Amino acid sequence: MAGGKNAWTVLGIPAGSPPEMVRAQYLRLVRVNHPDRFAADPVERARHEELMKDITWAYQEIVQGRADVKVSPPPRGPAAPPRYTRTTVNPRDLQCRRHGRWAVGYCTACNTPLCSRCDEALTGYCDAHRPWGGF
Numbered sequence: 001m002a003g004g005k006n007a008w009t010v011l012g013i014p015a016g017s018p019p020e021m022v023r024a025q026y027l028r029l030v031r032v033n034h035p036d037r038f039a040a041d042p043v044e045r046a047r048h049e050e051l052m053k054d055i056t057w058a059y060q061e062i063v064q065g066r067a068d069v070k071v072s073p074p075p076r077g078p079a080a081p082p083r084y085t086r087t088t089v090n091p092r093d094l095q096c097r098r099h100g101r102w103a104v105g106y107c108t109a110c111n112t113p114l115c116s117r118c119d120e121a122l123t124g125y126c127d128a129h130r131p132w133g134g135f
């Protein structure tokens with residue numbers, strides 16, 4: 001993909017970072033760039049919608065093992081090539097099922113994707129598992 005974007009650069013993490021780091025960084029970027037945070041400003045909102053597309057693209061490239069990991073070679077010594085478990089990302093896992101919006105986190109109990117609307121207080125629990133009940 002000549003002249004194309006590099007998925008690692010888009011996520012802002014070193015090429016070959018471990019999957020947990022990729023996921024953590026992805027969730028952080030989603031939280032920071034969520035278009036709903038810019039609802040009052042159409043220009044910013046559109047800009048962040050584009051950003052979200054890039055971020056999701058990059059995340060999927062990496063998780064599905066398509067991202068080039070030879071961009072920044074380790075400083076010295078032959079390192080073992082990073083290994084990835086090929087997992088298929090279901091776009092539904094990245095979106096809340098109730099509102100169809102980007103997930104900002106997952107329920108700690110059942111791993112259901114939670115958007116900023118289902119988990120306004122960022123408790124990390126879905127309605128069913130929030131210890132003190134729903135709103």
Ligand SMILES: [Zn+2]
Nearest residue numbers: 107110126129
């Ligand atoms: Zn739950």
Ligand SMILES: [Zn+2]
Nearest residue numbers: 096099115118
């Ligand atoms: Zn939701």
